[in-house]
Amino acid sequence: xxxxxxxxxxxxxxxxxxxxxxxxxxxxxxxxxxxxxxxxxxxxxxxxxxxxxxxxxxxxxxxxxxxxxxxxxxxxxxxxxxxxxxxxxxxxxxxxxxxxxxxxxxxxxxxxxxxxxxxxxxxxxxxxxxxxxxxxxxxxxxxxxxxxxxxxxxxxxxxxxxxxxxxxxxxxxxxxxxxxxxxxxxxxxxxx
Amino acid sequence: xxxxxxxxxxxxxxxxxxxxxxxxxxxxxxxxxxxxxxxxxxxxxxxxxxxxxxxxxxxxxxxxxxxxxxxxxxxxxxxxxxxxxxxxxxxxxxxxxxxxxxxxxxxxxxxxxxxxxxxxxxxxxxxxxxxxxxxxxxxxxxxxxxxxxxxxxxxxxxxxxxxxxxxxxxxxxxxxxxxxxxxxxxxxxxxx
DNA sequence: CTGTCCATGTAAGGCGTTACATGATTGT
DNA sequence: ACAATCATGTAACGCCTTACATGGACAG
Numbered sequence: 001x002x003x004x005x006x007x008x009x010x011x012x013x014x015x016x017x018x019x020x021x022x023x024x025x026x027x028x029x030x031x032x033x034x035x036x037x038x039x040x041x042x043x044x045x046x047x048x049x050x051x052x053x054x055x056x057x058x059x060x061x062x063x064x065x066x067x068x069x070x071x072x073x074x075x076x077x078x079x080x081x082x083x084x085x086x087x088x089x090x091x092x093x094x095x096x097x098x099x100x101x102x103x104x105x106x107x108x109x110x111x112x113x114x115x116x117x118x119x120x121x122x123x124x125x126x127x128x129x130x131x132x133x134x135x136x137x138x139x140x141x142x143x144x145x146x147x148x149x150x151x152x153x154x155x156x157x158x159x160x161x162x163x164x165x166x167x168x169x170x171x172x173x174x175x176x177x178x179x180x181x182x183x184x185x186x187x188x189x190x191x192x
Numbered sequence: 193x194x195x196x197x198x199x200x201x202x203x204x205x206x207x208x209x210x211x212x213x214x215x216x217x218x219x220x221x222x223x224x225x226x227x228x229x230x231x232x233x234x235x236x237x238x239x240x241x242x243x244x245x246x247x248x249x250x251x252x253x254x255x256x257x258x259x260x261x262x263x264x265x266x267x268x269x270x271x272x273x274x275x276x277x278x279x280x281x282x283x284x285x286x287x288x289x290x291x292x293x294x295x296x297x298x299x300x301x302x303x304x305x306x307x308x309x310x311x312x313x314x315x316x317x318x319x320x321x322x323x324x325x326x327x328x329x330x331x332x333x334x335x336x337x338x339x340x341x342x343x344x345x346x347x348x349x350x351x352x353x354x355x356x357x358x359x360x361x362x363x364x365x366x367x368x369x370x371x372x373x374x375x376x377x378x379x380x381x382x383x384x
Numbered sequence: 385c386t387g388t389c390c391a392t393g394t395a396a397g398g399c400g401t402t403a404c405a406t407g408a409t410t411g412t
Numbered sequence: 413a414c415a416a417t418c419a420t421g422t423a424a425c426g427c428c429t430t431a432c433a434t435g436g437a438c439a440g
Contacts, residue, residue: 106272
């Protein structure tokens with residue numbers, strides 16, 4: 001399961017509290033693996049019962065106790081195994097495409113509205129990717145490491161695939177507006 | 193929820209059994225919205241209790257009863273409303289990208305294996321898309337309708353985005369093999 | 385005579401979401 | 413005074429998956 005392994009991955013960098021993990025997720029992998037707070041706490045206790053993490057309880061007089069989690073040796077092994085094992089084809093769900101699939105039941109105006117909305121969603125995601133890429137560029141100039149390189153790759157992936165989706169959605173808008181319903185060959189028509 | 197609306201969409205084309213629906217899903221939208229059998233039967237009974245579909249029981253002497261579902265007027269309204277309402281940004285989960293994100297913990301060989309595996313997965317998906325596109329092309333030549341056009345769009349979408357992912361993954365392989373860890377700008381480097 | 389197709393479901397478990405609950409500290 | 417941040421969790425619900433269960437018809 002990916003969430004538990006992502007948590008192990010972050011804990012292998014340094015020990016953290018559940019709260020810290022939530023922040024780290026939101027600042028790094030949320031675009032390709034969002035995690036919410038209650039999920040993180042639940043998964044941490046599962047990982048602990050499996051022996052993959054251990055917790056150090058820090059008692060504090062005036063505040064709630066703080067629990068700092070670290071990865072154990074079995075946890076490291078589990079992480080390395082999962083990271084290096086290729087995954088089978090994953091299911092993919094895109095509700096927007098269902099709407100388009102049944103677009104025959106809608107007016108052109110409605111379909112165009114749907115597509116323009118999707119374009120906005122993709123653009124907003126891309127703005128976030130670009131902002132994050134900027135941060136990484138700064139880090140890379142100071143200290144270009146192999147680790148950093150691999151953590152940037154998913155961002156580039158998000159940007160490229162969104163960008164090609166955007167290009168393609170704009171073409172679809174043209175085809176709807178001109179009433180050109182012929183099928184195109186996406187691969188052949190791409191390199192332009 | 194998308195599954196129930198996809199079911200309504202198919203039933204709006206013609207009445208069907210749960211078994212038929214499963215086949216229709218597998219032959220059309222499974223690439224962007226897979227559905228399994230038990231899910232379909234459960235959702236059908238929910239839709240019935242909401243009054244969006246109704247069933248006709250066909251008793252057969254020698255076999256099990258067959259239940260043919262059709263969409264009701266409230267179901268049509270619900271479908272049209274859902275289809276024409278833009279969706280908010282959806283969560284996106286891609287476990288492969290988590291593996292890459294933590295690629296710093298792996299050897300180059302391991303990362304390359306992961307990527308080549310992903311390339312194979314994408315290629316196999318694209319072969320299926322291409323085969324389906326071929327079928328649609330045949331239908332379109334006989335009878336080019338607006339409905340047909342919209343049902344092809346998601347296939348083209350899958351093909352284009354997979355193709356751009358493939359192109360990009362191949363570039364990543366080059367960068368790993370040459371040890372070139374500089375960050376590229378995916379958007380600027382795309383049109384080549 | 386073995387497997388695949390037709391056709392129906394139930395049960396249990398896993399993963400994810402939303403909402404609720406607590407309570408001190410720090411910033412505006 | 414009010415909101416945000418730090419820090420912990422629980423409860424309930426919803427969606428999806430896997431496995432189980434039934435049983436005739438038909439093709440190789």
